[in-house]
Amino acid sequence: MQLRQAGVQCLCVVALATVLCSVAEAENWPNWRGPKNDGISAETGLPTTWDSEKNVAWKLKLPGSGGATPVVWGDRVFLTAVVGDELTLICVGTDGKTQWSQVVSKGNKDVRGDEGNSAANSPSTDGKHVWTMFANGAVACFTVDGKKVWSLDLPDRYGAFKIAFGLTSTPVLDDGRLYLQLIHGEQNDKPSEGLVVCLDAATGNQLWMQKRHTDGVFENKSSYASPMMYDHGGLKYFVTHGADYVIAHDLLDGHEIWRCGNLNVKANYDKTLRFVASPLCADGMIVVPTAKRGPVRVLRPDGKGDITNSIEAHLWSHARTPDVPSPLIHDGLVYLCMADGNLACLDQKTGEEYYFERTQRQRHRASPVYADGHLYLTARDGVISVVKAGKTFEMVAQNELGEAIAASPAISNGTIYLRTFDSLWAVRK
DSSP states (O other): OOOHHHHHHHHHHHHHHHHHHHHHHHBBSSSSTTTTTTTTOOOSOOSSOOOOOOEEEEEEEOSSSSSOOOEETTTEEEEEEEEEEEEEEEEEETTTTTEEEEEOOOOOOOOTTTTTTOOOOOOOOOSEEEEEEEEEEEEEEEEHHHSEEEEHHHHHHHOOOOTTTTTOOOOOTTTTTTEEOOOOOOOOSSSSEEEEEEEEEOOOOOEEEEEEEEEGGGGGGGGOOOEEEEEETTTTEEEEEOOOOEEEEOOTTTEEEEEOOOOOOOGOOOOOOOOOOOEEEETEEEEEEOTTTOOEEEOOOOOEOOOTOOOTTTEEEOOOSSSSOOOEEEEEEEEEETTTTTEEEEEETOOEEEEEEEESOOOSSSSSSSEETTTEEOTSSSSSEEOOOOSSSEEEEEEEEESSSSSEEEETTTEEEEEEESEEEEEOO
């Protein structure tokens, strides 16, 4: 009997240790592009195939549509939606049940019919609070239990937005601060002036503000891209992207560290070239997309001043830009998912192209995500292409949701969360 009891106790200890180990290894997805803002998940054991029955843990019909990527912390998923005319933040448990919802603002604007609406900016969370912004400039902070902490209206504070489809940029949450790029302007031929703003995440109070001067004109004065944080090798700053320039800003007061222009090539200037894809900050480099038929520039991160014409500051360039999906780097390879679904794989050090292959020939608005040896590419028609990572192109699977989607996947605790315009899906083995 004693031996049996000891055996049972041993099994319980092993089971508990396994559970605790699993919890410790579980990864949150606190921002639009994941734990390190690079689209990379460290999780393993994820499914590569699913359908309406296979490998779908649950599917929750949502009360309103939206195109923003959800964020996940622990047993909560946070996402935004337009419910009627109300811009709403929603909390869903990882069991697929809605926990709470809060109206942040009113006044939706649909974009080009089926492209999206004002629920385009993704939330951010630190596990205690969740911050959200909508394309009309409404920003708010809630506790993860749904209690409102503060809210503000950016146009009231900084002036009306003058941008065709709303300001879809997602703020960067870092060390108790929210960093925002407010790049928008009238469609005329006057030089552009945007704003770079830092808010206290706890209160919403402004910590600093800097004007962002460029010579971008007409539609180029607007940007739909999101800012990024460079944080490698003791070098840390905030990168804004839009109005023909990518610019690095000091975190303490927002002053300019360096800028790179000619992203909209002056020799063949396109007045309609508005940036949508966001830069990717990796160790030792920044991959800078442009738009439409523009190039991709790859820059050293340690520049000073105007590096537009600095040969030393430019590592390499690529003729084709993703236009809407943001770049991804993994294991020495740069992946560029084009807006039409073509996928380019390049050498991280040299820019050599290993392949340029077709995936799903549809609009791609979501950014690629890497996990467990695979790339997950999300097409607007709800087809998720799973491509094996590496120098040789290999399509592993194509999974059909049957629902339109613009949001990028979010991965946490063995689950791939997919936010279509209609539903939230939880995909896991």
